[in-house]
Amino acid sequence: MNYTEVQLTVSPDFADILTAELAELNFESFVETDEGLNAYVQEADFDPEALRELVAKYSPITAIAYQINSLEKRNWNAEWERDYEPIEVANTVRVRASFHQPDPAFRYDLVINPKMSFGTGHHETTAMMMEQQLALDFTGKAVLDVGSGTGILAVLAARMGAASVLAFDIEEWAVENARENADLNDCPQITVFQGTIADVDPTTRYEVVLANINRNVLLAEIPTYTTLLQPGGALLVSGFYQHDAADIRQCAIDAGLIPGTALTLRDWSSLLFTKPA
Incomplete structure (x- = not known):
């Protein structure tokens, strides 16, 4: 498949918010640069008018310019190998690619080859989700991973002792990537399928x-997540900005959940909720 690359010249302060905005326009992969941000989208999904509108939206508040390139037969593995460095979470988890050497100092050594999927732990939302996971007991539990991307959260849950993890994503390439990463980490208890929350058996409880997705999906689906939770179960969410946290929290409360730990990292938020026993 061919891809379109958009090279954005913009202040680093706007890289995160533009990443979120572009993800809503079907962009799949992002690389921060010294000049700003490079974003990649399948050629068939690229909407130049939507990009122009997005740039016009931010032009009044920051200097921003962009260049569009058509990419054919790009070596994507070489792209992320060049930029992907291991990350560490709470001195407990280390996320690396298969070409990095393991570090025995960390309790959980995760091998994640991201390809075109979102979720190497480098983004604030993924890092916060993993930090929140470390505070939960996964031993022998059934877990649902909504919008799994690379499968990084599912892999951590499995490595922390989950008996079964059902993960899903709407993108075929993400599903393939998550399956590959589950195999790389020797996690046979992870099952990945392509679909949405509507495809999850409503009679099964977790x-x-x-759910590390985005504000709109969370607001629409938190009541469904609550129904799928066992009494006493935990819902962990991220993928939204701090200024949206109040709406997410109220939605969860309205669904009958009890608010727990909240984390914030560079304007992004993660919230933990529990279902009354």
């Missing part, structure tokens, strides 16, 4: 639900 003790932990993980």
Whole structure:
């Protein structure tokens, strides 16, 4: 498949918010640069008018310019290998690619080859989700991972002792990537399928639900996640800005959940909720 690359010249302060905005326009992969941000989208999904509108939206508040390139037969593995460095979470988890050497100092050594999927732990939302996961007990539990991307959260849950993890994503390439990463980490208890929350068996109950998506999806689906939770179960969410946290919290409360730990990292938020026992 061919891809379109958009090279954005913009202040680093706007890289995160533009990443979120572009993800809503079907952009799949992002690389921060010294000049700003490079974003990649399948050629068939690229909407130049939507990009122009987005740039016009931010032009009054920051200097921003962009260049569009058509990419054919790009070596994507070489792209992320060049920029992907291991990350560490709470001195407990280390996320690395298969070409990095393991570090025995960390309790959980995760091998994540991201390809075109979102979720190497470098983004604030993924890092916060993993930090929140470390405070939960996954031993012997059934877990649901909503919008799994690379499968990084599912892999951590499995490595922390989950008996079963059901993960899904709407993108075929993400599903393939998550399956590959589950195999790389020797996690046979992870099952990945292509679909949405509507495809999850409504009669099955989970003790932990993980959802690192975006504000609109969370507001629409939190009541469904609550129904799928066992009494006493935990819902862990991220993928939204701090200024949206109040709306997410109220939605969860209205669904019958009890608010727990909240984390914030560079304007992004993660919230933990529990279902009354």
